[in-house]
Amino acid sequence: MNKKSPLSRSGRFKGGVGEDVSRFTESISFDQRLWRHDILGSIAHATMLGSIGVLSKAEAKRIVKALESIGEDIEKGSFEWDTTLEDVHMNIESELTRREPAGAKLHAGRSRNDQVALDMRMWLRDEIVELDVEISNLQKAIVDLAIENDQVVIPGYTHLQRAQPVYISHHLLAYVEMFARDHERLLDAFSRINVCPLGSGALAGSTLALDRKQVASFLGFEDAKGRPVVTQNSMDAVSDRDFAVEFCFIASMTGVHLSRLAEDLILWSSSEFDFIQISDEYTTGSSLMPQKKNPDIAEIARGKSGRLVGNLVSLLTLLKGLPMTYNRDLQEDKERLFDSVDTIRSTIRLMAAMMSNIAVKAENCKNAASDPNLLATDLTDYLVERKVPFREAHHIVGALVALAEKIDKPLNLLSIKEMEGVSKKFKADALDVFDLKKALDKRNITGSPGTKEVKKQLRSWLKRLA
Numbered sequence: 001m002n003k004k005s006p007l008s009r010s011g012r013f014k015g016g017v018g019e020d021v022s023r024f025t026e027s028i029s030f031d032q033r034l035w036r037h038d039i040l041g042s043i044a045h046a047t048m049l050g051s052i053g054v055l056s057k058a059e060a061k062r063i064v065k066a067l068e069s070i071g072e073d074i075e076k077g078s079f080e081w082d083t084t085l086e087d088v089h090m091n092i093e094s095e096l097t098r099r100e101p102a103g104a105k106l107h108a109g110r111s112r113n114d115q116v117a118l119d120m121r122m123w124l125r126d127e128i129v130e131l132d133v134e135i136s137n138l139q140k141a142i143v144d145l146a147i148e149n150d151q152v153v154i155p156g157y158t159h160l161q162r163a164q165p166v167y168i169s170h171h172l173l174a175y176v177e178m179f180a181r182d183h184e185r186l187l188d189a190f191s192r193i194n195v196c197p198l199g200s201g202a203l204a205g206s207t208l209a210l211d212r213k214q215v216a217s218f219l220g221f222e223d224a225k226g227r228p229v230v231t232q233n234s235m236d237a238v239s240d241r242d243f244a245v246e247f248c249f250i251a252s253m254t255g256v257h258l259s260r261l262a263e264d265l266i267l268w269s270s271s272e273f274d275f276i277q278i279s280d281e282y283t284t285g286s287s288l289m290p291q292k293k294n295p296d297i298a299e300i301a302r303g304k305s306g307r308l309v310g311n312l313v314s315l316l317t318l319l320k321g322l323p324m325t326y327n328r329d330l331q332e333d334k335e336r337l338f339d340s341v342d343t344i345r346s347t348i349r350l351m352a353a354m355m356s357n358i359a360v361k362a363e364n365c366k367n368a369a370s371d372p373n374l375l376a377t378d379l380t381d382y383l384v385e386r387k388v389p390f391r392e393a394h395h396i397v398g399a400l401v402a403l404a405e406k407i408d409k410p411l412n413l414l415s416i417k418e419m420e421g422v423s424k425k426f427k428a429d430a431l432d433v434f435d436l437k438k439a440l441d442k443r444n445i446t447g448s449p450g451t452k453e454v455k456k457q458l459r460s461w462l463k464r465l466a
């Protein structure tokens with residue numbers, strides 16, 4: 001049996017719980033990282049109780065002071081967490097009451113159910129702000145790499161088969177766009193996270209005249225116009241964790257984007273592609289094969305996405321079919337959420353650092369991009385411009401490619417005679433199509449990998465990320 005019995009058991013229960021039960025039910029080992037927000041929430045609650053007369057002004061002041069001193073001790077690492085006190089809320093409240101007897105009045109009008117919902121929302125808010133900085137750092141690193149190599153052309157692929165030429169910067173900017181949407185999703189989710197649940201009590205609010213708006217404003221739960229934002233249904237507020245699920249989805253989506261970027265880097269650094277070299281600090285060797293240089297960072301980043309998706313599914317499964325309102329199952333939300341926050345953050349940070357440590361092998365890219373077949377589609381456009389229906393043009397150029405293969409000649413080295421043999425529509429200028437530079441200059445429409453358009457996009461991203 002435990003020395004101390006948790007606050008929630010006082011009165012109703014005879015003794016403490018067994019060691020195994022306490023170990024099974026505790027959350028202090030992981031929810032202690034909410035301490036800062038738990039203390040802030042309690043300070044807001046105490047201040048409000050002081051202003052509505054549940055606490056005297058002097059009591060409220062003393063409670064706030066004691067909470068602040070507990071915060072200092074936790075910060076210093078001198079605070080002793082007690083597993084038998086279950087969670088962060090009871091650890092702090094119990095210590096508060098030890099230091100300041102008026103602490104026993106603090107929990108009036110509050111339950112751990114609205115308290116934990118509050119702590120998690122505040123904690124997640126702060127994490128999102130920091131995560132968002134990491135996302136823009138990653139975007140900057142990608143844009144820098146794109147600018148450094150703005151002349152480099154590579155084959156673009158579909159089905160992992162060479163398709164059409166693109167600037168490597170266009171390929172890289174595709175990821176910048178994806179991460180921009182992840183950033184927007186975060187901002188959007190923020191507005192739903194930033195709603196104050198305190199005052200919902202265990203599930204049914206309170207008979208005390210709590211000033212919920214005061215607490216909300218105190219804690220920064222305000223809309224763009226500075227108006228306090230509070231939850232509108234006490235049962236919803238203590239029982240749903242959709243805000244955590246939403247974050248885990250965004251982390252998963254960002255993780256999946258990162259995994260695709262990682263996969264491209266892994267392919268590009270293989271001998272088969274050989275488009276890039278990742279610097280030694282971001283690769284590892286083999287314990288057996290002395291020649292190996294492995295893109296482990298990118299591989300781990302690719303692997304982390306599975307874990308993020310796992311956390312998302314885990315949270316959804318946790319919520320599925322839960323009866324209203326709070327159920328202790330919900331305690332299982334924290335480790336999944338914390339893990340997603342930590343995982344996505346470290347993955348983004350490492351990927352950003354690695355992007356700044358990549359050298360593009362321009363010569364190899366050039367060789368790959370000079371495959372004339374990449375411009376077969378441009379040859380159909382040549383015919384279309386000469387009024388050949390597209391389907392017919394597609395057929396003609398297909399026949400030309402087959403001929404080139406048959407006589408073992410690159411497409412661009414066919415003679416005009418050989419081309420005329422396939423279609424009279426080909427004139428001497430048809431071979432101009434195979435000028436790669438000109439081919440890229442011609443791609444002028446918005447969103448295409450044309451010379452001017454890509455430059456424009458690079459400039460616009462530089463501005464947006466400045």
Ligand code: ARG
Nearest residue numbers: 027087112113116328330331
């Ligand atoms: N540690 C709990 C959690 O994380 C706090 C809320 C506990 N509430 C309760 N009624 N037992 O969910």
